[in-house]
Amino acid sequence: MNPVMPTAVFPETRTRRTRKSPRCWPLIGLLLILLGACAKKSVSEAGAGAGSAELPAAASHDAGLAYEHEWTLEVPGAKAPALLAEAQAACVEHRHGPCLLISARQSSAGYEAGTISVRIEPKAGTIWLQGLTSGGRVLSSKTVTSDLSQPIADTARNLELLRTHRDTLAALYKRSDLGVADLITLSREIASASGEIEAAERSGAELRQRVETHLITVQLQRPASELESADSSLGEVMDELWDEAFEGLMGGVIVLAYLVPVLLLLFPLLLIARWIWRRTAPRARPAERT
Numbered sequence: 001m002n003p004v005m006p007t008a009v010f011p012e013t014r015t016r017r018t019r020k021s022p023r024c025w026p027l028i029g030l031l032l033i034l035l036g037a038c039a040k041k042s043v044s045e046a047g048a049g050a051g052s053a054e055l056p057a058a059a060s061h062d063a064g065l066a067y068e069h070e071w072t073l074e075v076p077g078a079k080a081p082a083l084l085a086e087a088q089a090a091c092v093e094h095r096h097g098p099c100l101l102i103s104a105r106q107s108s109a110g111y112e113a114g115t116i117s118v119r120i121e122p123k124a125g126t127i128w129l130q131g132l133t134s135g136g137r138v139l140s141s142k143t144v145t146s147d148l149s150q151p152i153a154d155t156a157r158n159l160e161l162l163r164t165h166r167d168t169l170a171a172l173y174k175r176s177d178l179g180v181a182d183l184i185t186l187s188r189e190i191a192s193a194s195g196e197i198e199a200a201e202r203s204g205a206e207l208r209q210r211v212e213t214h215l216i217t218v219q220l221q222r223p224a225s226e227l228e229s230a231d232s233s234l235g236e237v238m239d240e241l242w243d244e245a246f247e248g249l250m251g252g253v254i255v256l257a258y259l260v261p262v263l264l265l266l267f268p269l270l271l272i273a274r275w276i277w278r279r280t281a282p283r284a285r286p287a288e289r290t
Contacts, residue, residue: 063149063211064147064148064149064150064152064211065145065146065147065148065149065211066145066146066147066148066210066211066215067122067143067144067145067214067215068143068144068145068146068214068215068217069141069142069143069144069214069215069216069217070141070142070143070144070217070218070219071129071132071133071138071140071141071142071216071217071218071219072138072139072140072141072218072219072221073132073133073135073136073137073138073139073218073219073220073221074136074137074138074139074220074221074222074223075113075135075136075137075220075221075222076136076222076223077113077222079135079136080106080113080114080220080222081106081114083132083135083136083220084104084106084113084114084116084220086131087104087116087128087131087132087218088101088104088116090128090131091118091120091128095128096120096123096124096125096127096128097120097121097123097124098120098121098124098213099118099119099120099124099128100118100119100120100213101116101117101118102117102118102119102215103115103116103117104116104117111221111222111224112219112220112221112222113220113221113222114219114220115217115218115219115220116217116218117215117216117217117218118215118216119209119213119214119215119216120213120214120216121212121213121214122213122214125213125214125216128216129216129218132218136220139221146210148207148210148211151207152204152207152208152211155200155203155204155207156204158200159197159200159201159204162193162196162197162200163197165193166190166193166194166197169186169189169190169193170190172186173186173187173190
């Protein structure tokens with residue numbers, strides 16, 4: 001008799017059964033992704049609504065970063081003029097530190113209530129900006145940086161070369177063995193070098209100012225509810241005007257409807273009266289011929 005071989009259990013079959021994943025895993029993963037996206041969206045919206053009015057610290061000269069900030073605030077239309085006037089006065093009077101007013105504008109139409117732009121140091125700018133944001137709600141804020149390290153280095157290098165060139169020309173000008181023509185030429189070269197040095201110094205000062213101070217632009221917007229109420233009131237006025245015009249037109253039609261029969265009766269009577277008058281009226285005699 002042939003021995004009965006025991007049934008073998010292959011490990012591969014077990015492995016396949018244990019590795020088989022349930023069908024609900026893709027659905028669970030999709031739900032987790034959607035929940036994460038909703039959480040991120042809620043955090044970003046809360047951050048945009050809060051909008052901390054704090055500027056970055058002053059960049060060092062080695063960093064060479066220039067900051068530009070743009071803020072959008074929602075302010076009631078009645079408060080916008082006073083808020084802009086206060087911010088403008090705070091900058092012009094240097095209440096929080098050195099401040100340069102670049103532009104200030106008020107608007108009475110549409111969403112925009114006004115705009116103000118200043119260049120101010122970071123610490124003073126934070127205090128100045130908090131005075132504005134306290135009177136409204138922050139809708140959005142944006143910061144843009146520009147790396148000016150290379151232009152600053154190029155300007156400093158160019159300035160050093162120009163000064164060396166001017167000093168060399170000045171040393172040559174002091175020589176006693178030069179003729180009048182040479183002295184005139186050196187004088188012109190020295191004046192040209194001095195002009196280029198002044199231009200380079202102005203350019204370097206502007207670059208340093210952009211690094212040491214921040215450009216802040218704040219735009220004030222009216223709430224959407226105010227514009228909706230204004231539109232609704234305008235719509236009501238237009239409806240009233242239309243109703244009055246329609247009522248006036250209908251009144252004119254009614255009057256015309258009363259006058260038409262009267263005119264139809266009077267017209268034949270006027271024709272008959274005219275015919276009778278022409279028949280009974282004495283005719284003028286013709287003028288006698290001489």
